[in-house]
Amino acid sequence: MGNSLRKGGGNWVAGDRFFDREVEIEALEERVEDRIHTLVTAQRRMGKTSLVRKLLRRLDELGDFTTVFVDVEDAATAADVVVEIAAESGKALGLGSRLKDWIAKLTNTTISHIDEFGLGEFKVKLRERIDAGSWRPHGNKVFASLAASGKPVVLAIDEFSIMVSRLLKGHDYEITTERRRDADEFLSWFRKIGQEHRGRITLVVSGSVGLEPILEQAELSAHANIFEPFDLKPWDEQTAIACLRELAHTYGLSIHEDVCRAMCCRLRCCVPHHVQQFFDKFHEYLRRANRSEASKADVEQVYNKEMLSVRGQASLEHYRGRLRMVLGDKAYKVALRILTQAAVSDGRIRDTSIRQYGKNLASLPDHEGVRIRDVLHVLEHDGYLTRDGDGYRFVSGLVEDWWRTRFGTSFMPFDQQLPLRVGP
Ligand SMILES: Nc1ncnc2c1ncn2[C@@H]1O[C@H](COP(=O)(O)OP(=O)(O)OP(=O)(O)O)[C@@H](O)[C@H]1O
Ligand SMILES: [Mg+2]
Structure with a gap:
């Protein structure tokens, strides 16, 4: 099937599962060239993670930047974030077997009892040394090392807003004075470090919930002002139809443009993941019916019986x-x-x-x-x-x-x- 478009599933997509977004990639590339810190905002499942990862791959191919991708969804504290950034930066800077020296330098300690270790162990070692009392100087060192590396760096941080929300509200969703102070400290530091290294390190921050409303609730909005927002839009109807037609082609289905249009009408807003879900349900339905051609009546059937079914509603x-x-x-x-x-x-x-x-x-x-x-x-x-x-x-x-x-x-x-x- 060569380079034909394949189904996306639920996780971020790349390669032959990634469709469109050329305009957005170009716009983001331009921002990176201009060293503008960006906050990618969009409603859920719009393809933010896929887009940012694609941007980094493109920059890797061009070779002018060092790129670092960090997912902080599981981070609960500022120290966790610094550990994640340090670990991924170490990897991106290609330290390989010199990871040991990188930790030693970062944490001012000697590590003699381990010869070689991978990223997982590297994180554990960092975790032992970076804690609530020391994340700030360690974080400063990580950013300083990144800034001093040969090429300018693009540091993408995904699920940043989830992490900030957790810092602010813990697992019980309550903003307490202590949590607000911690979030304030972390975000002040982050803003300062972003400003300090502007030109050498460009930040691309994204997340599956909006950052601004979270900060607003805690009256911390000013911390987001180093970022220029980038609003990722849904696909327009033409693009969604093109995606559906390509998917149909890959999987040997005949779905006329009018049928694809009827699918888009049902969705009203062509969030890429919803388009993918609709196609997947359609494919399953036609397979069960032992058919490869679809009509508009099928659209209604699949939408009402599959997309809106209890299973369909899992999302x-x-x-x-x-x-x-x-x-x-x-x-x-x-x-x-x-x-x-x-x-x-x-x-x-x-x-x-x-x-x-x-x-x-x-x-x-x-x-x-x-x-x-x-x-x-x-x-x-x-x-x-x-x-x-x-x-x-x-x-x-x-x-x-x-x-x-x-x-x-x-x-x-x-x-x-x-x-x-x-x-x-
Ligand atoms: N460019 C794309 N091409 C094809 N499918 C896409 C694209 N972008 C997103 N999708 C579909 O949407 C799904 C979710 O993508 P992704 O995880 O990148 O979105 P997200 O906005 O980061 O989601 P979340 O809000 O959960 O963080 C993918 O599994 C895929 O089905
Ligand atoms: Mg995401």
């Missing part, structure tokens, strides 16, 4: 999880209600309805301190809702339908609601 759980992480339990309950109210009202919620809910919030025992405008900001920023006339509407047809199917049946109008229990 929605991921959306909910992220929303809860960004908002914390109390505000998450408010978000659930706003989204469900919109879902059962044809995908729209009016300002009057929001105001009415806002009035009722004060009387609900588990909602103290929740500001409805913060919730709306997150829902708008992270791509759930968009402003529409005298209210908001769902951006994605699929997310709207998922929401309605999952929560709509047991939903009570705003004026009759009781406190809502949040599941695990």
Whole structure:
């Protein structure tokens, strides 16, 4: 099948699974040339990780930069982040068997009892030496070493916003004074180091939840001002159709352009992962029916019976999880209600309805301190809702339908609601 486009699955994609995004890669390349620190923002599953990884591969091919990719999804503290950056930087700088010397230099210690070790052990060794009291000088050294390496460096940090959220809210989603102080310290340091090495190290930061609303909740927004935002958009209809047609070709299916257009209409917003999911379900469905040709009626069938089925909705759980992480339990309950109210009202919620809910919030025992405008900001920023006339509407047809199917049946109008229990 040569270079034909293959299905994406759920994880980030590369090679013959990566489609389009030439314009975005070019724009990001230009920013890197101009040494601009970038914050890649987009709603969930838009292809941020795939895009940034592709950018780094392109830069590697050009050979003018050293590239470092760090995923900090599991990092819970500033020390964890520094360890991750140090480990990946050591690897990218091609230290190989000299990793031992790199740690020794970074941590001012001698390591004599180990001759050779790989990245996993390297991280363990770093972890033993970098802790809450010492991450800052170690972090400074890591950045100084990167800056002093031969080529300019592009340091991409994925899931940065998740890490900041964890730093700020821990695992119980509560902002405490101590956590806010820790986050403030880390972000001040990060901003300073980014400014100090501008020109030698360019940062490309991304994450599956928006950074700005998280910082805003803790009144730490100023820390994001070293970044120029880059808004990754959904595919337009033409691109999504081209993707579906190429996938169909690879897997020996005949899906006419009109059928692909009907699929895009259903999705309304062509988030790459949703396009991929739709194709995958379509493929399975046609295989079961022992057919290779598809009609518009098949689109409806697959959408309603497969995409919106309980199994199809598994992705929605991921959306909910992220929303809860960004908002914390109390505000998450408010978000659930706003989204469900919109879902059962044809995908729209009016300002009057929001105001009415806002009035009722004060009387609900588990909602103290929740500001409805913060919730709306997150829902708008992270791509759930968009402003529409005298209210908001769902951006994605699929997310709207998922929401309605999952929560709509047991939903009570705003004026009759009781406190809502949040599941695990
Ligand atoms: N350029 C692309 N070409 C083909 N498929 C893509 C592309 N970008 C994203 N996808 C689809 O979307 C899925 C998710 O991609 P990726 O993990 O890069 O997105 P993300 O925005 O980082 O997601 P998250 O919000 O979960 O972090 C992929 O598995 C693939 O199915
Ligand atoms: Mg990602």
